Amino acid sequence: PVVTLVNPLGPIYYSPNTSVNFVCNITDSREVSSLGLYIWNASGYNIMDLIPYTLSWNKTGGAGGSDVGNAIATDNSGNVYVTGTVPGATFSDIGTLKYDSAGNLLWSKTLSLNATSLDQGNGIATDSSGNVYVTGTSIPSGEYLFLTLKYDFNGNLLWNKTAGISGSQAYSVATDSSGNVYVTGSSNSAGGAGGYDYWTLKYNSNGDLLWNK
Numbered sequence: 001p002v003v004t005l006v007n008p009l010g011p012i013y014y015s016p017n018t019s020v021n022f023v024c025n026i027t028d029s030r031e032v033s034s035l036g037l038y039i040w041n042a043s044g045y046n047i048m049d050l051i052p053y054t055l056s057w058n059k060t061g062g063a064g065g066s067d068v069g070n071a072i073a074t075d076n077s078g079n080v081y082v083t084g085t086v087p088g089a090t091f092s093d094i095g096t097l098k099y100d101s102a103g104n105l106l107w108s109k110t111l112s113l114n115a116t117s118l119d120q121g122n123g124i125a126t127d128s129s130g131n132v133y134v135t136g137t138s139i140p141s142g143e144y145l146f147l148t149l150k151y152d153f154n155g156n157l158l159w160n161k162t163a164g165i166s167g168s169q170a171y172s173v174a175t176d177s178s179g180n181v182y183v184t185g186s187s188n189s190a191g192g193a194g195g196y197d198y199w200t201l202k203y204n205s206n207g208d209l210l211w212n213k
Contacts, residue, residue, distance in 0.1 A: 057103030067095065070136075075126040079106070083121035083134045086110055091118035094147070096134055098155060107155035113138045113147060113162065123172040127179060131158070135173040135183045138162060146170040146199075148183050150207060159207035168199065179205035 061067070061082070069084040078101035086095035093112040100106055112119050117140040125133045130153035138147035146163040148170065167188035174182045180202055187199040202210045 059099060059103050059105070061095075061097045061105065061108065070120070070122050071124045073124045073126055073132075075130055076128065077101075077130070081124050081126065081132055083124040083136070085120045088112050088119070090116050091139075092120060094119045094121040094134060094136055094149070096121060096124070096132070096149075096151065096155075098132070109151065109155050109157070111149060111157065111160065113140050113160075116140070119147060122170060122185075123183075125173045125175050125181075127175040128177065129153070129179070133173050133175060133181055135170040135185075137169045137185075144168050146183060146185060146187075146201065148173065148181065148201075148203065148207075150181070161203065161207050161209070163201055163209065163212065164199075167196070180210070181205070181207075 061069075067084065067086050069082045071083050073081045075081070080099040080101070080103075081096065082099075083094065083096045085092045087093070088110070089112070091112075093110045096109045096111075098106045098108075117138050119138045120136045121134050122136040123134070127133070132151040132153075132155075134149040134151070136147055138145050140162075143166040144164065146168050147160065148163075149160045150158040152158055163183075164187055168185065169187075170183050170185035172184050176182070181204075182200065182202055184198065184200040186196045188196050199212065201212045204210055
């Protein structure tokens with residue numbers, strides 16, 4: 001039998017020598033601190049109390065100082081991507097790491113919009129070709145802007161795009177099967193009824209802005 005543990009990063013599969021199948025979903029607000037997962041079955045049993053687990057690997061990374069990982073993604077080959085914030089020359093930069101499935105670091109990239117900007121990676125996604133997309137916030141001159149990056153499989157920067165007038169912060173990015181890129185966050189300059197509003201952008205694979213809503 002196979003136990004399927006559902007978590008925000010995708011399913012974890014475990015095959016114990018038991019006669020019972022569990023399909024576990026997030027149904028309780030209590031946290032398993034060792035993994036940071038909410039994993040309880042329909043009867044209220046904590047699955048982590050019922051079956052053992054083994055940590056495959058854990059890695060630290062960054063540029064030294066105060067490094068923060070904000071988002072994680074995988075690709076079809078089992079590689080793992082992490083993005084967040086690392087110290088820059090003046091303020092913070094966006095730091096992005098790629099590990100293989102065994103936890104070996106394949107590449108590490110930092111990006112700053114300019115020498116005095118404060119930049120932060122908040123979301124990351126991949127596409128079927130192995131490209132990597134990072135979105136977040138840049139403050140180049142006191143104004144908060146969406147900042148979206150595209151790296152190829154080897155970590156080469158293909159493009160970076162900013163959007164917004166002021167008060168714009170991007171939190172999440174996704175792709176589709178046609179290579180389009182979707183970024184969402186909040187903005188107080190998106191033409192809403194006042195205050196901050198959802199703001200969503202669509203780029204094509206070349207980084208051309210197709211629409212914003």
